[in-house]
Amino acid sequence: MNAPLRSWAGSLIALLLCAICWQAAVAAEQRKPHVTILATGGTIAGAAETGTQSGYKSGAVTIDAMLAAVPGIDKLAIVKGEQVANVGSQDMSFEILIKLAKRINELAPSADVDGFVITHGTDTMEESAYFLNLTVKTNKPVVMVGSMRPSTALSADGPLNLYNAVGVAADPKAKGRGVLVVMNDQIHGAHSLTKTSTTAVETFLSPLRGLIGVASYGKNDFYNTPPWKHTTQSEFDISNVTKLPRVDVVFADVDMPGDLIDCSVERGAKGIVIAGVGNGNMTKAAVDAASRAAQKGIVVVRSSRVPTGFVGRNVELDDDKLGFVASYELNPQKARVLLTLALLKQRSLSDIQNLYDLY
Template sequence: MMKKTLTALTLSLGLVLSFSSYAKNNVVVVATGGTIAGAGASSTNSATYTAAKVPVDDLLNAVPQIKDLANVRGVQALQVASESITDKELLSLARQVNDLVKKPDVNGVVITHGTDTLEETAFFLNLVVHTDKPIVLVGSMRPSTALSADGPLNLYSAVALAADDSAKGKGTFILMNDSIFAARDVSKTINLHTNAFVSQWGALGTLIEGKSYWFRQSVKRFNNRSEFNIENIKGDALPLVQIVYGSGNMLPDAYTAYAKAGAKAIIHAGTGNGSVAKNIVPTLNQLQQQGVQIIRSSRVPQGFVLRNAEQPDDKYGWVVAHDLNPQKAKLLAALALTKTKDAKEIQRMFWEY
């Protein structure tokens, strides 16, 4: 009798374990390189290292606990330091992610990425990949070889978020240092510490010990609600947009040089409220009349640029970037130019995204 009971319990436990394994969501980790895949000469090198050295399978094997969260497999999409990502790599990555989220057996995607342009790639995917499945970008501030490397826990948490059904329909995320950020309004603000990413509007939530806790949602357009779609973008380059950094004693030469190089829009990363020095205004007006879009952003990390304050934007036909920083304004402007050259329509997009 005891033997039969033990056999029945063993069978029941096996069925439970089998169902538990079957019930796990499927997450694909797409590796692109960066510090999270970096290696230093010794364990004390936390800021001096070579990025993009560790392949995706080694990243996953270093965090065996992720197997308790989801059925995980890896894809090596790129192996590059993120400051070297061009339109070609960005578009290729977006297409790969788009193909993955269309698969019915993929419940979420994690992208390991260098932190230097992490916010830009996240925002781009937030705009062009139509899905309600979680897309989570993750990186690290210390290489995998460093003492107290932050990459393993970040990766664990990113997989937990991508596998969490409660993350569906909330947009594209950046998961760093236990915080869940919306891709559109998070920026890297520190270059050495693990609390490098901050949003002036706050995190969407936090992830502790594999569990998500939510506190707000984004009200801007993203993913399924976006009018942009990677499937409609051809080729391996976007319309050329460049940034000019505002400061005292500026010369107009940078603006005219970018226009001669073929820039279709110029982001003015102005002082304060996107301010433009009076000696620069004639050059920007001339370029705008020649068909180059002028978009006022700010070098100030918080706040937002007010339209028709500091400069008469309506009169000049300029666009303001609202609360998007210069690098994100650059991406939205490039996407906007795939659809229109009308400044009023481009301004509408900056209000909505």
């Protein structure tokens, strides 16, 4: 073979190899899961003037900037970010949550979405996770993530939390487990987790039911699946909902008066959750006020301010006689979320009580 022919053949082989490598790269990219990140703000998007101060501004960083701070996240999935809101979670509202749930439900049927990650502040993350657990309509993974330190902190926990959250959202084994929360290498279920520390990175615990699994640098180990109804099994439909009924939480304590309960009724509350002492108990004055509210058609749910345990029906108080509902495992803030959604349609007290067993 003469030199020009050998040169031409070599160039052709090189082109063919390039084409094969390009096709392989495209195929590998196409095999990657597609994860949509919906950002809402929080500490994970927070910023401070220095890396060693406790004060910071929540929701100061965009989703694009957060992704840029997580090297290698593109190895886990093809990631697309979208800014839904940018607030500290103390300012999270049902308006934003309805918007968020509707956006997930809108995107979920797409073949270009395999899972969702929602960045969120930790203060009200458990309530938001539980709300979405009852209102999103997909078996695809929906994973919430946040951080306890702002993005500018000396040892920020947000980047690894976000990396692990994408790893869980991209994992087919996460499907059908309801809304999950990934923080501090742990995978929690929306029903059971609660925030337990004001500042520590291990703030979230699931004290009654334990973890759903663990996440380690994009690798996941799942232990269990929550037994309660959620997502596609849930009866709650917010597709045509723009506003939710008012439900108040009233905290019980020593010498608790009844006038706060009376005030909630006067201000238009359709439901009241009592963060009771012990097994959902309260003073006689508060019981009398709650009973008056129940007689007016206000749904009164007894929960507990105690971090763990089960609020049983007809244990501390005669719920049948007083017309109350027991929250069972749900803490006051989650009991409020469930009652708020339950009141979207007319239900009997027994039907509402049954919801606390199913969800």
